[in-house]
Amino acid sequence: MTRKDRIAEPWGTRTPYGPGEEWPVRVDTHLDEGLAPEGVDRWVQTASILHSNGDALDIAVKDGRIAGVRGRAGDRVNHGRLGPKDLYGWQANNSADRLTKPLVREGGKLVETDWDTAMSRIVKRTNELLAEQGSSAIGFYTTGQLFAEEYYTLGVVAHGGLGTNHVDGNTRLCTATAAAALKESFGCDGQPGSYTDVDHADVIALYGHNMAETQTVLWARVLDRLAGANPPKIVCVDPRSTPVARAATVHLAPRPGTNVALMNGLLHEIIANGWVDSDYIEAHTVGYDELTMRVQEYPPDVVARICDVPEEKIRDAARIIGQAERLLSTVLQGFYQSNQATAASVQVNNINIIRGMLGKPGCGILQMNGQPTAQNTRECGGDGDLPGFRNWSNDEHVKDLARVWNVDPMEIPHYSPPTHVMQMMRYVEDGSIRMLWVSGTNPAVSLPELARVRSILEQDRLFLVVQDIFLSETAQLADVVLPAATWGEKTGTFTNVDRTVHLSEKAVDPPGEAKPDLDIFIDYARRLDLKDKDGGPLVKWHDPESAFEAWKECTRGRPCDYTGLSYGKLRGGSGIQWPCNEENPEGTERIYVDGKFWSRPEYCESYGRDLVTGAPLEPAEYKALNPEGKAVIKAAGYLPPHEVPSRDYPLQLTTGRTLYHFHTRTKTARAPELQAAAPEVWVEMSAADAEAYGIAEGDLAEITTPRGSVRAQVRISGIRDGVLFLPFHYGYWDNDGGHAPDGAGRAANELTITDWDAASKQPIFKTAAARLKKIASGDRPSSAPTTTGSAPVAPIGYETAGSHNAGVDEDVRTTSGGGTR
């Protein structure tokens, strides 16, 4: 047993292992100061809710309160490890400023009330709007942090009950492109990879994916491979010098917005050198010829100029990827939130496809998720898609869903794609959406161009419902605020990026009158008296387990088949990967084995879209393109971003995360160790740019785009020249208690552009033109973390470290707890 400060050492103790070996178990435990494991009253099973990795853990309960966490040794995902946000973040549950009573707006102010009053107002407004305008007046915007049962219920209520097409989740901001890229290449969402691919891969290529900060435990797995025998080579594409870049064999730092050009350059080299699996391409794919033609326009010298990356590095990276025997590719926000998001991510799929590197150990793709339950938002209908990966433009799928819900198919809107959140905001702006119900997310800080977003949400004519655990910036604008229970206070299931389903059990009661989101949605359905076509209640379940059973039925025969799972089966052991059904009772580690895909026209989730215009393909077009259900190779040319640097705005701005915070910090800022590790917004610039601007570490600078400005202390980091980085976590709730800046802004989204990828509808946060000016000299260095992508290029006199009670017990075990793979 060792004790580690996991603020200073986020990835903990190394447990090296070699290719094909089992990743050793290391159980991480962190408890309230003074509490020992033997003093814990109960341990309650759950998984991480503050990032997307899906690490299994047990909550320690002491005297009816959450008092710590311990990783689950026997779980396939984390083998006992936890990340800093899990180890310290649970303290937020116990915050004194949790919402404990419903609030309603009276005379312009939010005042406490009872549930009946709050829900009656919502139901009254719903019925008024249905009578006046119909369901087109009502929109729902949910999250990537509720449970599967809750999204499914919300989807049934919105799609099957009210019949509105306006349903989306904040997964639109983080993983919409993951889903879109998978739909384009494989006709269906669902990861063609498994975390165990890390155990086997000889090359791991990370595209715009700072895994070290976004999925710390998965990165620990990679670090353990790197520390073991025959380590994999790492290829990193990122404009910043992240921990991944520092560990990489080759690091490519392209100019923001040029990912498609870079990918085409890599594909050009792979194809030109014959590093392709021709038999696989012939047997299992369509579209290869177009790709070969397209990438001819992108030889390394051309790409080097577009991306401002040395030609030799492009060739090196292509050689490593092209000669890999077991290639794992992962993708995240550097691609998803950038110019040509879907087109670029699809090119990553194309590399694995043309190399025949799918469905075998070490050969996979992880189009990563950004949030813990994002996969469920997508599966269950929380992002507006039909549940169970049903295809809204396939009438048979709609009919089948109508059968499951026992409603008429006409009740389910399927005349066009679901309305994505940016379009919903436009409909709120033009007054055609008049009620918006936001659950578990904070658009007043997380959407682009905040001045616009605030002006939309502040409108008197909008009836805004916010369901949350704290009075967020968005909640401050609401007409009704519903206090929700969160992780540890309610039961449900959720699924991570590698399809592992975990049960998360209730450990303690929610504070005050706060209620599980599931109960709130069911209450809404009951009060609206939503019926199926035989007059029975539309929502036929009453608690998490009955909701899960209903959801299972909805997935029967679909790719994300849950029918082999149950709460009982998920209790006690490891999480289990879907599809889990009669044929695969223990789940499925790898999909797309032997080139078998879910892309047949009658089965697939999506017919795809034009990668440039976003126009959905018609059913007949898709049938002609891919009659036999193969993988679809889609080519794309490079197009410059809509906003490029100019004389007035000579720099490029990119936004992103830090390891120590999650989203708008509603939870992580309330965990003292995490807040102290990254207490205040900062802006990163390169040493060369800092010199050109006459700026030193810690100086106060103002960053301006055509949308607004933000002030932040400068961190001189290893970011590429010409690029600024701002973390997006910092809003206003803990500044002056308001929802908007009082003077200088500090939310990165004051600056971002209202523009999105036409195919995935994901907003573009990573290519805006900006200018910077020095406001004042600093008297101390920036407080940005020194352990992460924001590490300073030169010593600044301190290192990020935790306080005396940040110690975490790490128990490295030589034999596994069983049940692991």
Next chain:
Amino acid sequence: MKIDLALEELHRSENDLAHELLQVSERHKVDHEIYHLGRDLARWSQRHVREIADVGKNYGLDLDPEPEDEAGLAERLREKGAELIGRRGNPALLLLRDLREIYMKASGVSVDWELLAQAAQGIKHTDLLDVTKRCHPDTLRQMRWANAKLKESATQILVT
């Protein structure tokens, strides 16, 4: 042979389509996808104009390779106007009308490319045929875009 007439007509109709896309883009600046895509797709037609002018030389034509441009000032004024009227109901109906117009104009251009491709095959002019093969698919995508945006927007606009 009337290929010169067909090329002249296409030169005119592509210029017209580019102009329409730009105008619609500017009118609906508050609908950000229309704004951005309208400009992106106008560029395709502008590229076609250059290709047509280039290949037109083989047929004794002197077509302007430069696409007709918008007056910068008028453009800014319309954008400002779009921001101001973006919160009333009627621009929505205008959007449907505008998308319909794009769809119709792109359909016309598409037919023009088909006619030209037929002629090029008849006289075995591969240069001309190659131009049609490069450009016509773009036109079809412009049509599908307008059609998809119409479908996507119609319900909300017409039932509200």
